[in-house]
Amino acid sequence: xxxxxxxxxxxxxxxxxxxxxxxxxxxxxxxxxxxxxxxxxxxxxxxxxxxxxxxxxxxxxxxxxxxxxxxxxxxxxxxxxxxxxxxxxxxxxxxxxxxxxxxxxxxxxxxxxxxxxxxxxxxxxxxxxxxxxxxxxxxxxxxxxxxxxxxxxxxxxxxxxxxxxxxxxxxxxxxxxxxxxxxxxxxxxxxxxxxxxxxxxxxxxxxxxxxxxxx
Amino acid sequence: xxxxxxxxxxxxxxxxxxxxxxxxxxxxxxxxxxxxxxxxxxxxxxxxxxxxxxxxxxxxxxxxxxxxxxxxxxxxxxxxxxxxxxxxxxxxxxxxxxxxxxxxxxxxxxxxxxxxxxxxxxxxxxxxxxxxxxxxxxxxxxxxxxxxx
Numbered sequence: 001x002x003x004x005x006x007x008x009x010x011x012x013x014x015x016x017x018x019x020x021x022x023x024x025x026x027x028x029x030x031x032x033x034x035x036x037x038x039x040x041x042x043x044x045x046x047x048x049x050x051x052x053x054x055x056x057x058x059x060x061x062x063x064x065x066x067x068x069x070x071x072x073x074x075x076x077x078x079x080x081x082x083x084x085x086x087x088x089x090x091x092x093x094x095x096x097x098x099x100x101x102x103x104x105x106x107x108x109x110x111x112x113x114x115x116x117x118x119x120x121x122x123x124x125x126x127x128x129x130x131x132x133x134x135x136x137x138x139x140x141x142x143x144x145x146x147x148x149x150x151x152x153x154x155x156x157x158x159x160x161x162x163x164x165x166x167x168x169x170x171x172x173x174x175x176x177x178x179x180x181x182x183x184x185x186x187x188x189x190x191x192x193x194x195x196x197x198x199x200x201x202x203x204x205x206x207x208x209x210x211x212x213x214x215x
Numbered sequence: 216x217x218x219x220x221x222x223x224x225x226x227x228x229x230x231x232x233x234x235x236x237x238x239x240x241x242x243x244x245x246x247x248x249x250x251x252x253x254x255x256x257x258x259x260x261x262x263x264x265x266x267x268x269x270x271x272x273x274x275x276x277x278x279x280x281x282x283x284x285x286x287x288x289x290x291x292x293x294x295x296x297x298x299x300x301x302x303x304x305x306x307x308x309x310x311x312x313x314x315x316x317x318x319x320x321x322x323x324x325x326x327x328x329x330x331x332x333x334x335x336x337x338x339x340x341x342x343x344x345x346x347x348x349x350x351x352x353x354x355x356x357x358x359x360x361x362x363x364x
Contacts, residue, residue: 146311149309149311153309168245170246
């Protein structure tokens with residue numbers, strides 16, 4: 001295995017430029033609570049892979065969406081498993097982000113020079129929540145419909161621009177096929193793109209600033 | 216103009232263009248307004264079936280000509296001292312459908328516990344406004360309801 005990797009690395013050169021990242025000093029006294037961020041990344045990778053797989057069969061249209069979900073569950077080989085993995089990884093993604101945030105908060109790792117990384121982390125959390133919200137509608141069943149009805153109606157309560165904002169989010173006056181395709185596009189294109197960018201910023205700063213010394 | 220100044224100006228103009236493009240992108244993403252939906256009267260029930268006293272939930276279907284789809288809607292027809300009123304079941308809080316609780320004589324929203332009296336007034340919970348009244352029209356012993364479609 002080592003020889004194979006060395007052969008690959010002698011041509012691809014991945015080890016040396018990342019040496020500082022792969023072989024860096026970490027402060028003493030770290031414990032397993034420092035793993036929540038990495039766990040969240042793991043769940044994100046699971047989400048990305050299963051999401052790519054699901055997108056092959058899912059049809060984001062008013063008439064076909066629910067049927068295509070049934071097909072993924074009942075007809076596609078291991079479809080039920082991929083869908084379940086996506087669903088559960090989504091929940092655990094949010095949970096591990098919250099746990100990671102609590103750890104950073106408790107150890108005061110947000111203090112200078114890491115304020116910007118705290119802000120980027122918060123943005124990551126918002127994008128994760130938005131992904132969860134838009135993904136929820138895609139099953140296109142009663143629960144999804146009413147959750148989105150209530151969730152988007154909340155936007156309307158924003159003063160002055162609420163009506164326009166809700167109309168922009170729904171894509172029509174009521175929740176319809178236009179909302180479904182809008183949410184699908186946001187869920188599979190816009191938000192993963194934002195997430196990728198934010199995560200790159202997050203890890204870049206972790207790499208440059210190192211892990212905060214324990215209190 | 217030296218090179219440094221030229222580059223500075225070029226960067227500023229490009230940034231301004233990008234910001235202008237953001238406006239265009241936002242306008243692109245904002246959904247096109249479909250024509251104002253017109254109010255139309257659709258058949259609801261026979262006049263003899265109207266509740267003299269009490270509440271009745273009636274379902275009816277509307278055909279939206281623009282989108283060419285049939286939608287099934289529901290409405291609460293309430294008979295009281297002031298005559299017959301039709302209430303939209305849409306809770307004025309966040310848009311869930313309310314249910315009629317005959318024992319408590321209250322419309323209760325299952326989402327956040329909004330409560331409305333038989334005359335549609337808010338008597339509890341978060342709703343900011345009373346239930347919306349829908350116009351009724353009676354012609355040749357048939358009751359029609361005015362909805363936007």
